[in-house]
Amino acid sequence: MKKNEGSDVTLTEVVMMTQDEEWVRLGKITTGTNIVDQELATCGVLYVTGEPLIRRSDDNVDALKKRLETYHKITKPLSDYYSLKGILYRIDAAKSASDVFNNIDKIFCAASAHKSYQDKMKI
Structure with a gap:
């Protein structure tokens, strides 16, 4: 995936960027792991409640890629079909x-x- 600032990217690429540790480390994007703002988490602990951040076992780049592929292959065409019929x-x-x-x-x-x-x- 290209990491050029200001380039046009798809929604799928944006979602994948949230899983890219380099983008997160450089502060170009915040993670999507149970927090909205990087400042709310310190060492894997939620700032507001003090609870540890919980990550699902399938919360990883490979699983995310598979979910997105399934969406584009199965869900998106179905959504487009019903949209064209005027019943979405x-x-x-x-x-x-x-x-x-x-x-x-x-x-x-x-x-x-x-x-x-x-x-x-x-x-």
Whole structure:
């Protein structure tokens, strides 16, 4: 992977950069391992709670590469298919749990009100 500053990079490359120790060490990017800000962690301990940072056994570069390959091979084409059909709904999961639930509820209510859905549900 090229490490040229200012170059166009894909989302996959950005995710992989978070796992690149040289980029983290040089302060060009912060790690994605249970912390938002490098200053919150000291020697693998969460600053706020004092708890040790926990890393899953599959939280490594090889596993991440495999997950991203699977995403691009299987999930992305499926997402594109439903998007072209006009039936892919996007929800901002960064919002509150209540907002996310309400958005999901609206999608299901709209789908259940659709005639084709009602026809399928008749016994």
